[in-house]
Amino acid sequence: MKQVLLDKIKSRQAVLGVVGLGYVGLPLAVEKAKAGYKTIGFDIQTQKVAMVNAGENYIGDIVPEDLKDVVNSGKLKATVNYSLIKDVDCVAICVPTPLDQYQQPDVSYVVNSSKEIAKYLHPGMLVILESTTYPGTTEEVVKPILEETGLKVGQDFYLAFSPERVDPGNKFYNTKNTPKVVGGITPDCTEVAAAMYENILEGNVYRVSSPAVAEMEKIFENIFRNINIGLANEMAILCDKMKIDVWEVIDAAKTKPYGFMAFYPGPGVGGHCIPIDPFYLTWKAREYNYHTRLIETAGEINNYMPEFVLERSMKILNRFGKAMQGAKILLLGVTYKQDIDDVRTSPALDVITCLESQGADLVYHDPFVSKFTYKGKEYTSLELTEQTLNKADLVILTTMHSGFDYEWIARHAKMVFDTKNAFKEVTARANIERL
Incomplete structure (x- = not known):
């Protein structure tokens, strides 16, 4: 059975499926189709399905022409009909794994997807979980659901975990060329999963001994990034109290050619990984009666940064005899990282909450986000003009978009609070203050 599947993968006769057509799933589906495989994308949102089938791209990291080409050639189609999983040889689960209101993992999307796949699971099929989750999910959650069918993993079907490594906006690394880690329930599971990725991706495929190892890595x-960002943020807080420029400190430290890796402070952390994933492990660690102190401390520091931005902003305004109550604040950038259109868990949103809680009259500009709704309130991006800048008592830079003309902004703003060191090349700095 394994050889039959390997032969189908090698000859590109295998039909591949992707459950979840978001930031992870759709780029993966496009790459599978570009590699010559008939690919079916599954999603519960009819609007996404319709857009894919019309060749309309909604993910920034996908080349629109690539999506149109694979759709027009018949290599990729999307559907809300999960019964078509019966025609699929290999299916990847790429659904969200958020935290609930108690900061505990919400694997309901993984559970529901596994149940849908189980309805149509057939001998010789490969199932791969790509959604980031806590160690043990593949074996403790997905495997039992699939084996309720009477089919046995490693004997009748194959099951593995291969974590997504999507970095939205990255100009060099993408789904196709980023190395892949694969860990199967059995060696055969690992072999067939690795073979599939090796026939699709340019990046190396690294095999590990189990799904738990792949989940933990x-x-x-x-967590590595979260903790180091937390350290940089703590240094920024302390350097502010000691009247030391933290950015100069980091620039000096990174001249050391070994033993140091530069991380930078900011208004907080955002996105679909760094603010969320560490809490998956802190939750799982309680099962083993272990308290992940370092991870949680880093999270506390990072979560405090929007409030620190508020405190610094209030001090800046106070120097000009201005209270935060009624102050006109212009926020530059609301996405969680530069040059993307994603505001998910963006620290800018928490900065907005902090500023408005103190009565700030807040507006924003972001070339990638024309409008968004947060906590029931709709915000609309203002055009960035001399008048917009002149009217603001304080301009706060929260996202370092490469398209901003920082010299021009500094020239027309009364005062700039730069939380990302975006204005570092601006020479006239009398009205610029850094985090």
Whole structure:
């Protein structure tokens, strides 16, 4: 059975499926189709399905022409009909894994997707979970659901975990060329999963001994970043109290050619990974009676940064005899990282909450987000003009978009609070203050 599937993968006769057509799933589906496989994308949102089938792209990291080409050639189609999983040889689960209101993992999307796949699971089929989650999910959650069919993993079907490594807006690394980690329930599961990715991707495929190792390594990647960002943020807070420029400190430290990796402070952390994934492990660690102190402390520091931005902003305004109550604040950038259109868990949203809680009259400009709704309130991006800048008592830079003309902004703003060191090349700095 394994050889039959391997032969189908090698000859590109295998039909591939992707459950979830978001930031992870749709780029993966496009790459599978570009590699010559008939690919079916599954999603519960009819609007997404319709857009895919019309060749209309809604993910920034996909080349629109690539999507149109694979749709027009018949290599990719999308559907809300999960019964078509019966025709699929290999299916990847790429659904969200958010936190609930108690900061605990919400794997309901993974559970529901697994149940849908189980209805149409057939001998010789490969199932791969790509959604970031806590160690043990593949074996403790997905495997039992699939085996309720009477089919046995490693004997009748194959099951593996291969974490997504999507970095929206990255100009060099994407789904196709980023190395892949694969861990199967059994060695055969690992072999067939790795073979599939090796026939699709340019990046190396690294095999590990189990899904739990692959799950843990993905969590570790993001915890590493979260903790080091937390350290940079704590240094920024302390340097502010000591009247030391933290950015100059970091620039000096990174001249060391070994033993140091530069991380930078900011208004907080955002996106679909760094603010969320560490809490998956802290939750799982309680099962083993272990308290992940370092991880949680880093989270506390990072979560405090929007409030720190508020405190610094209030001090800046006070120097000009202006209270935050009624102050006109212009926020530059609301996305969680530069040059993307994603506001998910953006620290700018928490900055907005902090500023408005103190009575600020707040507006924003972001070339990638014309409008958004947050906590029931709709915000609309203002055109960035001399008048817009002149009217603001304080301009706060929260996202370092490459398209901003920082010299021009500084020239026309009364005062700039730069939380990302975006204005570092601006020479006339009398009205610029850095985090």
